[in-house]
Amino acid sequence: xxxxxxxxxxxxxxxxxxxxxAVDGVSFSVxxxxxxxxxxxxxxxxxxxxxxxxxxxxxxxxxxxxxxxxLRGDDVRKMDDSTVRAMRGDRIAMIFQDPMTSxxxxxxxxxxxxxxxxxxxxxxxxEAAARAVEMLELVGIPNPxxxxxxxxxxxxGGMRQRAMIAMALACDPDILIADEPTTALDVTIQAQxxxxxxxxxxxxxxxxxxxxxxxxxxxxxxxxxxVMYAGxxxxxxxxxxxxxxxxxxxxxxxxxxxxxxxxxEKGTLLPIEGQPPSLIDVPSGCAFHPRxxxxxxxxxxxxxxxxxxxxxxxxxxxxxxxDGFVRGEAVPVTGGVE
Amino acid sequence: MSARNRxxxxxxxxxxxxxxxxxxxxxxxxPGAVSIPGAGDIPPGRKTRxxxxxxWTRLRKNKLAIAGLVWVILIITVTLSADLWxxxxxxxxxxxxxxxxxxxxxxxPFGTDRIGRDVFARVIYGxxxxxxxxVLAVGISVILGLxxxxxxxxxxxVLDSLVMRTADIFFAFPYMLFAIALLAILGPGYQNVxxxxxxxxxxxxxxxxxxxxxxxxxxxxxxxxxxMGASDLRIMLRHVLPNAIAPLIVYSTMSIGxxxxxxAALSYLGMGVQAPTPSWGGMLSEAKALMGVAPWxxxxxxxxxxxxxxxxxxxxxxxxxxxxxxxxx
Numbered sequence: 001x002x003x004x005x006x007x008x009x010x011x012x013x014x015x016x017x018x019x020x021x022a023v024d025g026v027s028f029s030v031x032x033x034x035x036x037x038x039x040x041x042x043x044x045x046x047x048x049x050x051x052x053x054x055x056x057x058x059x060x061x062x063x064x065x066x067x068x069x070x071l072r073g074d075d076v077r078k079m080d081d082s083t084v085r086a087m088r089g090d091r092i093a094m095i096f097q098d099p100m101t102s103x104x105x106x107x108x109x110x111x112x113x114x115x116x117x118x119x120x121x122x123x124x125x126x127e128a129a130a131r132a133v134e135m136l137e138l139v140g141i142p143n144p145x146x147x148x149x150x151x152x153x154x155x156x157g158g159m160r161q162r163a164m165i166a167m168a169l170a171c172d173p174d175i176l177i178a179d180e181p182t183t184a185l186d187v188t189i190q191a192q193x194x195x196x197x198x199x200x201x202x203x204x205x206x207x208x209x210x211x212x213x214x215x216x217x218x219x220x221x222x223x224x225x226x227v228m229y230a231g232x233x234x235x236x237x238x239x240x241x242x243x244x245x246x247x248x249x250x251x252x253x254x255x256x257x258x259x260x261x262x263x264x265e266k267g268t269l270l271p272i273e274g275q276p277p278s279l280i281d282v283p284s285g286c287a288f289h290p291r292x293x294x295x296x297x298x299x300x301x302x303x304x305x306x307x308x309x310x311x312x313x314x315x316x317x318x319x320x321x322x323d324g325f326v327r328g329e330a331v332p333v334t335g336g337v338e
Numbered sequence: 339m340s341a342r343n344r345x346x347x348x349x350x351x352x353x354x355x356x357x358x359x360x361x362x363x364x365x366x367x368x369p370g371a372v373s374i375p376g377a378g379d380i381p382p383g384r385k386t387r388x389x390x391x392x393x394w395t396r397l398r399k400n401k402l403a404i405a406g407l408v409w410v411i412l413i414i415t416v417t418l419s420a421d422l423w424x425x426x427x428x429x430x431x432x433x434x435x436x437x438x439x440x441x442x443x444x445x446x447p448f449g450t451d452r453i454g455r456d457v458f459a460r461v462i463y464g465x466x467x468x469x470x471x472x473v474l475a476v477g478i479s480v481i482l483g484l485x486x487x488x489x490x491x492x493x494x495x496v497l498d499s500l501v502m503r504t505a506d507i508f509f510a511f512p513y514m515l516f517a518i519a520l521l522a523i524l525g526p527g528y529q530n531v532x533x534x535x536x537x538x539x540x541x542x543x544x545x546x547x548x549x550x551x552x553x554x555x556x557x558x559x560x561x562x563x564x565x566m567g568a569s570d571l572r573i574m575l576r577h578v579l580p581n582a583i584a585p586l587i588v589y590s591t592m593s594i595g596x597x598x599x600x601x602a603a604l605s606y607l608g609m610g611v612q613a614p615t616p617s618w619g620g621m622l623s624e625a626k627a628l629m630g631v632a633p634w635x636x637x638x639x640x641x642x643x644x645x646x647x648x649x650x651x652x653x654x655x656x657x658x659x660x661x662x663x664x665x666x667x
Contacts, residue, residue, distance in 0.1 A: 054565055089567035096565075102558040106389055106580045115576075116566045151389060167566070 001073070002029035003174055003207055004053070009067035011045075011052045014060065018280040022048040022062070024231035028224075030175065033201065035208040037218040037239070039254065040228035041276045046211045049228070050177045053209070054092055055084045072174065090120040093168035097180040099160035103152035110136070110148025113167045120171050135166035139196060158189035162196065169200060176201075179211045194221060215254055219243065227251050230277050230287035233306055237313030245326070247315035249292050252327040286317070293332035294319065396660040403656020406649035413646060417465040424459050431459040432614040439632050449634040451624065460616035461638050467617040468646065471532045471601040472594040478536025480590055483543025490544065491551030491582075492574055502548070505541035513538060517600060521609045531610045535597050546589045550582040557581075584661035588654050595650035602643050618643050 011023040023045045030036045038046045051057050052064050055076060069076040071091060079087065093116075096102040104112060113135050114128030123131065129148065136144035139162040152160060161181060168176055178197065182190040198221050201208055212218060218225060218239065225242040227235040227250065235248040246252055253272035274291040277283055283290050289299040298318055306316040319325045397403055428446065429435055436454040440446055448457035490501040508516070517534050524530035554560065555578060563577045604610035605619030613620060618639040625635035 056561070056565060085567045085569060087567070088565055094562070094565040096558050096562055098558055102562045104559040104563070104577055104581065107576075115563075115568070119567050119572070164562075167562075 003032045003072060004030040005068075005070040006053070007068045007070075009049065009052060009064065009069065011048050011057055011062060011064050013062045015280070020279045021231050021282065022279055023052060025067075026226075026228070026231075026233055027067075028226050028233070028236060030207050030209060031223075032174075033205040033207055034223040035201065035210060035221050036224045036226060037210045037212060037222035038226050038228060039212060039215055039218060041213055041272075043276045043279065044228040045231040045279075046213075046228055047179055048231075050094070050179055050209060050211055053175075053177065054088055054094060055079070056088075086120065089116045089168075089173070090171045091173055092175045092177060093171065093173040094177040094179065095161070095164045095168045095181050098184045099157055099164050100184065102164055103155075103160055105152055108149050108151055109155065109163050112152075113148070113163065113170055116167065116170050131170065132166070135170050136163065138169075138200070139163070139166045141166075157185055158192060161185060161189075161193050165193075165196065165200070169204065169206065172204060173206060175207045175209060177209045177211070180213070181210075182217060183212075183214075190217070197221065214258075215243075216258055227254065230282055231279055232287065233314070233316060234288065235315045236306070237315075241310070241313040245310075245313070247309050247313065247320040247326075248317045249294050249330070250288050251315075253291075255327070294325075294330055296333060393657075393660040397656050400656040400659060402652045403660075406652035406656070409645060409649040410653065413465050414469065417462055417469065420459075420462050420466075424462050428459045429456040431455060431463040431616045439628070441632075442634050448638045449632065451621075451632075451635055452628060457621075457634060457638055460621060461618070461642050464616040464618045464621060464639065465642065465646070467528060467605075467611050467615065468598045468601060468643070471528065471535065471611075472598040472650075475532040475535035475539060475597040475601075476590050476593045478533065479539030479543050479593065480586070482536070482540035484547055484586065486540065487544035487547030488551060488574065488579070491548035492555060492570075492578065498548075501544065505544055508538065508541040514600075514603065517604060518607070518609055521604065526609050526612055528611045528615070531601055531604055532597075534604075535600050539593060539597065543586065543589065543593070547582065547586050550585045551578055554578050554582045585658075587661065588658040590654075591657060592651050592654035595647035595654075598643065598647050598650070 006029065007027045009023055009026045010021070013020040013022055026045070026049055028036065038049060040046050048057065048062070053069055053076065055064075057064060064077060067077075071087070074087075076084070076087070103109065110129055110132040113132035114123070114125070117123045117128040117131055118125070133144045133148050136148055141147050141159060141162055147155075147159075152163075155163060164181075176197075181197070182193050185193060194217065197208065200206065201221075208221070210218060210222060222239040225235075225237065225239050226233055227242065227248065229250050235242060235246065235251045242251060243255075246255060250272070253270075256270040257272060259269060272291055277287055277290070283300075284303075285301050286292070286295070286299040286304050289295040292299065296318075302318065304316045304318045306314050307320075309315050309321040315321075319330075324330065424431070432455065434454040436446065436450045436456065438450060438452050438454045440450040440454075442449040446456050446458065448461060450456055451460070486501045490498045517538055520534040520537065521530055524534060560573060560577050563573050568576070601610055601617070602619030602622065605617045606623040608623065611617040611620055621639040622636060622643075625632070625639070629636050
């Protein structure tokens with residue numbers, strides 16, 4: 001059995017304008033020590049999915065209305081508040097997008113790293129402080145004993161994200177959720193942080209759920225990839241399948257919009273036309289049809305089911321798997337549908 | 339370093355030393371330097387400053403705030419040590435042993451009042467009442483305002499509406515009138531004055547603290563603490579409170595000045611500290627009929643009120659700048 005099994009997860013927000021279906025029936029699993037990447041544009045429901053796993057959805061307005069989240073046999077949805085708190089930081093830990101703001105400015109870095117250990121492992125201040133220094137060393141901070149006594153403003157962005165990783169891994173969690181961990185960092189630091197995560201994963205066997213809008217970030221480290229659009233999965237499979245045989249036009253769009261330095265430096269990027277839909281008023285049929293160059297009448301009327309295209313590689317498109325409906329060969333429908 | 343004299347593909351530090359892709363110095367001959375690529379180097383054994391140390395460094399540069407601080411400390415020292423030297427040198431503040439309405443002189447630097455009490459002694463002893471009322475009243479306001487503001491800001495919802503509407507009701511009445519009405523119920527006297535001012539002060543403190551909590555509550559480090567499994571109480575005390583406290587410190591300091599003014603006003607109206615205990619407001623009240631004959635009776639307590647209140651306001655103002663992390667230099 002997988003480490004984490006999520007089935008038909010639905011998280012909705014009730015707002016004055018209507019119900020926002022932020023996550024609308026998502027199923028996936030994460031194996032021990034594996035990495036799942038959740039990819040999609042802003043507002044596709046990636047972060048809400050992650051927050052749902054930790055039961056961190058602010059209620060009201062949000063609520064997990066359906067589905068199950070099974071972590072090593074325990075149903076996260078059925079846990080009482082104190083059990084959930086005991087799980088957070090200990091079994092599932094999370095690092096956030098902006099390392100500049102996710103450390104508390106009034107506490108020394110070492111103290112903050114030790115906080116989870118004091119909460120979950122019942123360590124004394126002294127024990128936690130010693131362990132915090134070890135963690136800082138593990139994530140490659142020089143002079144860890146000195147640096148543990150620094151305040152966050154004395155750390156650079158990359159060092160802060162390292163400290164966040166140290167903090168998240170302090171209790172040896174089963175799963176580390178990383179919500180766009182490199183978005184706020186510059187490119188060289190991004191690579192270092194990703195390398196660090198891969199290295200620590202190999203050393204500690206932590207499973208990682210990586211949330212990103214950047215497929216390039218995912219390529220090196222993901223075992224599985226789940227592409228989300230408008231709160232639903234549009235494609236889900238092994239990283240190899242999704243990268244080399246993408247089946248959904250949205251995934252093609254994401255791949256085409258990546259800058260590639262190896263082919264043609266002067267080529268223009270191909271953006272996906274239009275905007276992600278409002279999650280209150282999702283388009284009929286396939287939510288992607290207004291932006292899809294291959295959309296036909298059927299796409300407006302019928303919502304495509306997520307189905308196996310090849311074994312273990314799923315896509316939610318009526319035409320996925322048809323002969324000739326592959327990236328680079330499919331012919332756009334002229335005029336499209338309105 | 340300008341972009342022009344930088345060779346493509348060879349990154350340099352500002353000092354011009356070659357570095358690798360991670361900004362790590364390739365040549366590092368400083369003793370004890372640890373080399374871990376990409377993590378940046380720091381000289382070992384460097385001192386780290388605390389946040390409060392930082393704030394103090396900034397406060398020290400503000401001359402007006404320091405002047406205020408020095409003045410307040412001076413008044414506190416003088417008034418606390420008064421028993422040791424004031425009655426012996428200038429006379430007891432309540433005894434009528436001298437001639438009335440003597441002009442300021444060497445023996446009576448601030449003169450004497452109508453019934454022959456030394457004004458200098460009375461101003462010094464009056465400071466006790468003013469400072470005690472100021473500090474105790476604000477203490478009560480802070481305890482009430484901090485608790486209610488924190489609950490209100492952190493939990494929101496019905497509790498928030500309840501607390502904030504109650505605060506609105508307090509704001510709806512003219513402040514002075516409300517204070518007089520409260521004292522009419524409690525009865526005059528030093529203790530009731532600070533209780534009344536304290537009760538009237540909580541709504542502003544609660545508002546200041548609530549809004550400060552609302553902004554801190556939305557920060558990512560609070561989310562991170564929650565994701566770490568911290569309980570509500572821990573998040574509140576460890577993560578929200580220390581980050582939201584700065585505006586409260588500033589506001590409270592300034593409020594002490596306000597409370598001193600209110601106390602003086604109430605004593606002036608005869609609702610505050612009762613004769614013969616000296617208080618600055620009470621002294622002004624007694625002096626008002628004699629302003630033309632013996633101006634020193636008005637000037638000195640007035641001067642004391644002005645400078646003390648001003649000192650607290652300047653201190654508060656200086657703290658606002660000192661505690662503002664954004665102004666870090």
